[in-house]
Amino acid sequence: MKAGSMKDEGGLAMRVVLHPSSFILALLAAWHFAVVATGTKIFPSPLDVLRGLNDLPHLGAYTRDSLFRVFCGYVAAVILGIPAGLALGWWSWLAKAANPLIQMLRPISPLAWMPLAVIWFGVSNLAPIFLIFLASFFPVVLAAMNGVRNVPPMYVQAGRNFGLSTTALMTRVIFPAVLPRILVGLRIAFGVAWLVLVAAEMIAVDSGLGYLIIDARNAGKRYDLVVGGMLLIGVIGLLLDALIRRAERMKFVKWAFTE
Amino acid sequence: MKVVFRNIGMSFGAAGQANHIRVLDDISLSVAAGEFVCLLGPSGCGKSTLLNIAGGFIQQVEGEVAIDGEPVTGPDPRRIFVFQERGVFPWLTVEQNIGFGLFDKTEAEKRERVAHYVQLVGLKGFEKSYPRELSGGMKQRLEVARALAVNPDVLYLDEPFGALDSITRLQMRRELLRIWQAERKTILFVTHDIEESVQLADRVVVLSARPGRVRRIVDIDIPHPRDLSDPRYIALRDEIFGEIGLAHQV
Amino acid sequence: MRRLLPLTGILLFVLAWHLAVATNDGTLVPSPWAAVLGIVELAQKGLLAKYVVASLFRVTWGYLAALIIAVPLGVLLGLWQRGEKAVNPVLQLLRPISPLAWIPIAILWFGVGDVAAVFLIFLASLLPLTLTTINAVHNIEGVHLAAGRNFGLTGRELVRSVILPAILPQLIVGMRITLGIAWLVVVAAEMIAVSSGLGFLIIDARNAGNRYDLVVAGMILIGVIGVVLDAMMRRLERLPGVRWGYVAE
Numbered sequence: 001m002k003a004g005s006m007k008d009e010g011g012l013a014m015r016v017v018l019h020p021s022s023f024i025l026a027l028l029a030a031w032h033f034a035v036v037a038t039g040t041k042i043f044p045s046p047l048d049v050l051r052g053l054n055d056l057p058h059l060g061a062y063t064r065d066s067l068f069r070v071f072c073g074y075v076a077a078v079i080l081g082i083p084a085g086l087a088l089g090w091w092s093w094l095a096k097a098a099n100p101l102i103q104m105l106r107p108i109s110p111l112a113w114m115p116l117a118v119i120w121f122g123v124s125n126l127a128p129i130f131l132i133f134l135a136s137f138f139p140v141v142l143a144a145m146n147g148v149r150n151v152p153p154m155y156v157q158a159g160r161n162f163g164l165s166t167t168a169l170m171t172r173v174i175f176p177a178v179l180p181r182i183l184v185g186l187r188i189a190f191g192v193a194w195l196v197l198v199a200a201e202m203i204a205v206d207s208g209l210g211y212l213i214i215d216a217r218n219a220g221k222r223y224d225l226v227v228g229g230m231l232l233i234g235v236i237g238l239l240l241d242a243l244i245r246r247a248e249r250m251k252f253v254k255w256a257f258t259e
Numbered sequence: 260m261k262v263v264f265r266n267i268g269m270s271f272g273a274a275g276q277a278n279h280i281r282v283l284d285d286i287s288l289s290v291a292a293g294e295f296v297c298l299l300g301p302s303g304c305g306k307s308t309l310l311n312i313a314g315g316f317i318q319q320v321e322g323e324v325a326i327d328g329e330p331v332t333g334p335d336p337r338r339i340f341v342f343q344e345r346g347v348f349p350w351l352t353v354e355q356n357i358g359f360g361l362f363d364k365t366e367a368e369k370r371e372r373v374a375h376y377v378q379l380v381g382l383k384g385f386e387k388s389y390p391r392e393l394s395g396g397m398k399q400r401l402e403v404a405r406a407l408a409v410n411p412d413v414l415y416l417d418e419p420f421g422a423l424d425s426i427t428r429l430q431m432r433r434e435l436l437r438i439w440q441a442e443r444k445t446i447l448f449v450t451h452d453i454e455e456s457v458q459l460a461d462r463v464v465v466l467s468a469r470p471g472r473v474r475r476i477v478d479i480d481i482p483h484p485r486d487l488s489d490p491r492y493i494a495l496r497d498e499i500f501g502e503i504g505l506a507h508q509v
Numbered sequence: 510m511r512r513l514l515p516l517t518g519i520l521l522f523v524l525a526w527h528l529a530v531a532t533n534d535g536t537l538v539p540s541p542w543a544a545v546l547g548i549v550e551l552a553q554k555g556l557l558a559k560y561v562v563a564s565l566f567r568v569t570w571g572y573l574a575a576l577i578i579a580v581p582l583g584v585l586l587g588l589w590q591r592g593e594k595a596v597n598p599v600l601q602l603l604r605p606i607s608p609l610a611w612i613p614i615a616i617l618w619f620g621v622g623d624v625a626a627v628f629l630i631f632l633a634s635l636l637p638l639t640l641t642t643i644n645a646v647h648n649i650e651g652v653h654l655a656a657g658r659n660f661g662l663t664g665r666e667l668v669r670s671v672i673l674p675a676i677l678p679q680l681i682v683g684m685r686i687t688l689g690i691a692w693l694v695v696v697a698a699e700m701i702a703v704s705s706g707l708g709f710l711i712i713d714a715r716n717a718g719n720r721y722d723l724v725v726a727g728m729i730l731i732g733v734i735g736v737v738l739d740a741m742m743r744r745l746e747r748l749p750g751v752r753w754g755y756v757a758e
Contacts, residue, residue, distance in 0.1 A: 019594075019595065020594055020595050020596075020597065020598045022595075023595040023596060023598075023599065024598060024599060027599065042617065043617070093514060096514045096515050097514050097515060097517045097518040098518040099515060099518065100515045100516065100518055100519050101518040101519050101522050102518075103736050103739070104519065104732040104733070104736060105732060106689070106732075106735065107689060107692055107693065107731060107732055107734070107735020107736060107738075107739070108696075108728050108731050108732045108735065109692075109693040109694070109696040109697045109708070109731070110693075111696065111697040111700055111708075112696055112697075112700075112708065112711050112727070112728050112731055113728070114700070114711075115711060115712075115715040115721065115724045116538065116721075116724070116725075119536075119537050119538060119721070152345070154342050154345060154346050155346075155348065157316055157334070157340065157342075158340070158342070158346055158348075160316075160333075160334040161314065161334045161335075161336065161338075161339055161340050162336050162339070162359060162360035162409065163334075163335065163336040163360070168362075172359075173348070176348070176350040176351075177348075177350070179350075191604070191605060194605050194607075195605070195607040195608075196607070197607075198606075198607040198609060198610050199607050199609040199697055202609060202612075202701065203700070203701075210607075210609075210610070213610050213612075213613060214612070214613065216613075217613035217616075217617075223613070223614075223617065226613045226614065227614070229610070230606050230610050230611070230614075231602075233605060233606050233607070233610060234602045234603060234604075234605050234606045235602065236605070237604070237605020237606070238601055238602055238604075238605055240605075241605065253350070254389075255349040255350050255389055255390070255391055256349070
């Protein structure tokens, strides 16, 4: 049961003022006036940002490079992470052995791996892709592992009761039961991948949206491009997240999300 | 005799340790083919454990369970366990759930079987629905259909109607009896509800509190359909009340 | 034997690491032992304490500042449906933007230094904590709120006696996860924007002389402190006022 909201006060006036789009408009207006009022030469207004992005020739290429890197690292993490997580969830002794290692590696920011990544992969696309892989790997593994652990024993018992072999048990019972939780993990992992991408691009490469932000400032205090880059990152990240959420509505997994 | 329990004993926890509990003690029982037997007892008396042993999901510490002379060593499609309605697979439709165990049948056979059992349990029209769209009673019927579809020799039901409201429970009991009379499977039914046991069973096995022992086996010699105001029904019910040691008044 | 099992994962890893380095002659990657010696060297030079304290200092201030704002804000938005609907798109838009993307703006407003780093931690923690709180408020059992109101509680009293205790379990889990995020971000922030701390150590050790033993030493320290912080938060989860909210494992 959802916690009751405070009695919905106010009529039409309140509804208009607090509508999501008017809130955003209000924020934009406030931003614009703040820039004008303080007479700042450096911080851009919303219009400056739009203009800056529009005039930038490399924008398409940067976006493409960022998307390429994040997909490579992410897909690798998913392909390796799901089986690893399933194994850890199924064989608890394996999980017990691997757990301390995972706990130790997890708090180390992917960026901290940068020097090692550069040793192994040089200054190329592979270094950020490796970082993105590292960052997405753990959420995927954990989601798959917890998914398996949380399969109600009743389903496994029923599967065994009907005479299923272990492989049939995995494909016909465990996997469908685990799928919703894995999907949620995939969505979270993508969010992490997208965050790390930006950070990774700030250090070792010379294209991409993360690079744009750092370079725009360093090369000429182009804060309009800095803010523009940030907003673009936000919008694209949001779109991709929404895409993955659509997958959660597929028939085969819908059952877990509509209780 | 279809199902024979011989001196079943069960404990959990290592012997001599603080967490050692003896849950079943020297249970012996014979069930004839096609018979409906209720295992009745208070919570914690081990009746579910006994059923799990008979299903091959738990290994007993002493004694043996044999079905058609063969000792039970693990789960087997010839004896299907029906859990409460949460046991149906939520990612499969009604049709797919019922057809779950039919993987060695041809498509045509499968379709025919599924249709038969959809009809039998009264879920016609809901073949393509998912469990989340069904009521509790319907999900329970789905689970029974899934169990029956593989044509098991024995059905185990572990308090299957526990999560349903009492009106639905009455309806489900009638449904179960109708299905049982149509298919004549051997049924072992666990319950803590005295009325339920007298309404359903041919024989009621009354178990004591932990460690579970057979206190008494009561023959319910009333033909179906059973009238709940019939004096014989009331007499048998009171006998069991007395056996369990409960007073008559609330 | 059972108790040794958790160690085998780490042992195998260290062994594999050692072998990989030993068999690969020209590699710059240090052996496990070299990394340990690196830690000792830092301790001897007095840098170990200095860098660890610097990183912890930044995390603490940024995180606490975010906590103080996020919880009241989250409770308000959690209860006020219309307000939340209005603000939500903005929150969702901010979520995919890495805190590190704010570095240029942070430097613009605060210059290079501690304040910028603390600001980044604050930013990184604010959003997850707020979203967690909003979520926790939504998950309060309606019957508990109804009971509170039934007994005559309103406004501040309702928040203090029902809402805050009710959201505590979920909030603490969110706090633990956000602390982990803050720790990740501080290290990254230090690699770019300041000149002390464990993140700085990693970048500096490499740039100033290819001291990869110190790089890996830094990584190990980061991992260990991260585990310790997480363990501390997990202890909070065992308090009686919090424990009730978790399903028995």
